[in-house]
Amino acid sequence: MELEQVTPLLDKLQNMVSTANQAISSHNNTVSNIATEKKNLISQVWRFVVSELADDLTLYQQKKERLNQIVQGMEKSLQDKQKDRKDLRDQIKELEKKTTSIQPTIAAINDLLQRFGFHSFQLGESDDDRHYQIVRENGEDASRSLSEGEKTFITFLYFYYLIRGAQTPSGITSNRVVVFDDPISSLDSDILYIVSSLIKGVMEEVRSEAGQIKQVFLLTHNVYFHKEITFNQKRPADQALKEESFWLVKKLQHGSVVERCEANPIRSAYELLWEDVKSASLSSISLQNTLRRILENYFTMWGGMGKDEVCALFDGRDKLVCQSLFSWVNDGSHSIHDDLYINHGEKTNETYLRVFRDIFDKAGQLGHYEMMVGEQATLAEEA
Structure with a gap:
């Protein structure tokens, strides 16, 4: 037998054992330093990801830089706009200060008075340059010699220009609602025409939405002024324009009521009296006074018929x-005759209206009655 050498086998086995010991030692080191090894692994993974996505990351970075530049440009533009807005606000304040000064208003009111041919007085500056002064055409102070109508007129002019401006610079551009409450009290016909023209101008501005005034309320008990201020050729006879409305305030025995009208209810004082006749909401005393005034106008002033002839x-x-009903002949239309007062109980209005109609019927004027109340007499009624 020939024996083989075991040295090569032993060396090979020794190498295997040595390699295994090294692997065990490396594994034990990894377990012992698990936190550090985890960081290294994460770092290597990210390095791999970055390497794989290098092109995408480069493109992203370019887009990011471009967007940052756009944002910076917009921020700079915003700062410039804010500066421009501040400059414009400062300019507005300066202009408002000029607008709220008294001199432009004095010039405007005096020019308006001249254009309408009004020479009774004009405005001037007082000594302190902050108030108005009312002077006559010869320069004399008119503040203590103004008539009631002139006081009302100058008050209206001040209000007219106040609604277009403001008492303080901060309120000059604010929107507003304007109320004219019977502005023609104690005014003569010339001044009434001026006031009517100015108010109609304000109403046209509201219609055109050209200024800060957004709505106008006009209250009056003067029929002539109402007709003057509401005249509009564009308005149909049976309805109001879309931007306007008409209301009537009626005083009753126990208070007042407000009624909306589909069309302009005022045509003349005489026609307005007939509107009260057709209404069922008047008290007996108010109705009697209304009937008297109609009879006075139609039979005596226009028809020439006397009380005795009708009665x-x-x-x-x-x-x-x-x-x-005819008692106004002696005592006027606002008095009540105790000796002629007829107590009809709950049917007072019906009695007055029946006799009132019979007056027109017996006087041969039933056609006028029917026209004013808007009814046609039947054959039975005529009989």
């Missing part, structure tokens, strides 16, 4: 009612 057409109780 002679009635007999008995109706004759007393007719005399009561």
Whole structure:
């Protein structure tokens, strides 16, 4: 037998054992330093990711830099705009200070008075340059010699220019609602025309939405002024324009009521009296006064018929009612005759209206009555 050398096998085995010991030692080192090894692993993973996504990351970085430049440009533009806005606000404040000064208003009011041919007084500056002064055409102080109508007129002019400006610079551009409450009290016809023209100008500005005034309320009990201020050729006879409305305030025995009208309810004082006749909401005393005024206008002033001629057409109780309706002949339309007062209880209005209609019927004027109340007489009624 020939024996083989075991040295090569032993060397090979020794190498295997040595390699295994090194692997065990490396594993034990990794376990012993697990935190450090984890960081190294994460770092290597990210390095791999970065290497794989290098092109995408480069493109992203370029886009980011471009967007940052856009944001910086917008921020700079915003700062410039804010500066421009501040400069404009400063300019507005300066202009508002000039607008709220008294000199432009004095010039505007005086120019308006000259254009309308009004020479009774004009405005001037006082000694302190902060207030108005009312002077006559010869320069004399007119503040203590103004009539009631002139006081009302100058008050209206001040209000007229105040609604277009403001008492302080901060409120000059604010929106507003304007109320004119019977502005023609104690005014003569010339001044009434001026006031009507100015108010109509304000109303046209509201219609065109050209200024800060957004709505106008106009209150009045003057029929002529109402007709003057509401005249508009574009308005249909049976309805109001879309931007306007008409209201009536009626005083009753126990208060007042406000009624909306589909069309302009005022045509003349005489027609307005007939509107009250057609209304069922008047008290007996108010209705009697209204009927008197109609009879005065139609029969005496226009028709030339006397009270006795009309009352002679009635007999008995109706004759007393007719005399009561005509009692304005002696004492005026605002008085009540105790000796002619007829107490009809709950049917007072019906009695007045019946006799009132019979007056027109017996006087041969039933057609006028029917026209004013808007009804047609039937054959039975005529009989």
